[in-house]
Amino acid sequence: MSSEVFWGLMIPLIGTSAGATMVFFLKDEINDRTLKSLSGFAAGVMFAASVWSLLIPSFEQAEAWGKWSFVPGTVGFWLGILFLLLLDHVIPHLHVGTDEVEGPKTDLKRTTMMLFAVVLHNIPEGMAVGVVYAGYLTGEKGMSAAAALTLSLGIAIQNFPEGAIVSLPLRAAGQSKFKAFLGGVGSGVVEPIAALITILLAELLVPLLPYFLGFAAGAMIYVVVEELIPEMAQGSHSNIGTLSFAVGFSIMMILDVALG
Numbered sequence: 284m285s286s287e288v289f290w291g292l293m294i295p296l297i298g299t300s301a302g303a304t305m306v307f308f309l310k311d312e313i314n315d316r317t318l319k320s321l322s323g324f325a326a327g328v329m330f331a332a333s334v335w336s337l338l339i340p341s342f343e344q345a346e347a348w349g350k351w352s353f354v355p356g357t358v359g360f361w362l363g364i365l366f367l368l369l370l371d372h373v374i375p376h377l378h379v380g381t382d383e384v385e386g387p388k389t390d391l392k393r394t395t396m397m398l399f400a401v402v403l404h405n406i407p408e409g410m411a412v413g414v415v416y417a418g419y420l421t422g423e424k425g426m427s428a429a430a431a432l433t434l435s436l437g438i439a440i441q442n443f444p445e446g447a448i449v450s451l452p453l454r455a456a457g458q459s460k461f462k463a464f465l466g467g468v469g470s471g472v473v474e475p476i477a478a479l480i481t482i483l484l485a486e487l488l489v490p491l492l493p494y495f496l497g498f499a500a501g502a503m504i505y506v507v508v509e510e511l512i513p514e515m516a517q518g519s520h521s522n523i524g525t526l527s528f529a530v531g532f533s534i535m536m537i538l539d540v541a542l543g
Contacts, residue, residue, distance in 0.1 A: 287428065291412070291428075292479060295475070296472065296474055296475055298440060298441075299439075302450070303467025306451055307464065315518065315519070316523055318448070322515040323523070323525060323527030323528040324444060324531040326507045326524075327527065327531025327534075328441035328535045329441065329504075329531075330503075331531070331539070333499075336433070336535075337414070337415075338356055340430075341497045344492055356493055358494060359496060359497025360501035362494070363497065366498070367407065367505035370406070371505075375399060401448075402470055404506050405477070406502070407477075407499060409476065409481070410477050411438070411500070412435050413478030413481030413482045414481050414492070416482055418431075419431045432542070433538045433539055437534070440534065445471075446468070449467040451463070453466045
């Protein structure tokens, strides 16, 4: 693996780690407005990345299919949705701002289940970065190093507030600042791992790359619709979440068009 690809995979984790450092500078709790703002921003980035960096390239990769070029992306999209639906049911997790545990019954600590929720969130992000780098490494049309780096940077930007969303509640739950920081960092470790696994699979199965792109998009959109949009829209101050979604979407779209 070249240093270019290595750092491309690590950039999202660096974003998460930087966000986790906020536990040393901010109060132990995140107020409702801030949480909605951060959730909306993350949703906007992920949604834009799913469309501009994954679904559109998937259709372009399948141009030889003619009017059926939508098939690989659509099939992959649904496989990604169903994969996250499965994980949602088999991994016990707890989202920020709620006391309702999702997945199987468990005696795990609240903080552990909150970490699992973010890990579940980060798996499709890592897969998305991995599949775009796989396209670049295999020389596929329209899959450049710049496009891969753009997606990696976009994910890192939205991972910064995500790192804070994890570390601050851990601190509020009684953990030391350093342990809370490590928890925030640890929640992002799954991203480069998922990215590397995706690269290895996609490079072995190059003809299936359009399916992989659709798969990553479906998994990301599942997280956006099932987790982030409800977090930003419920209760008061929902307009803040909506505006933050638009900001996140715009930034990711601009990055993809200008740099991709």
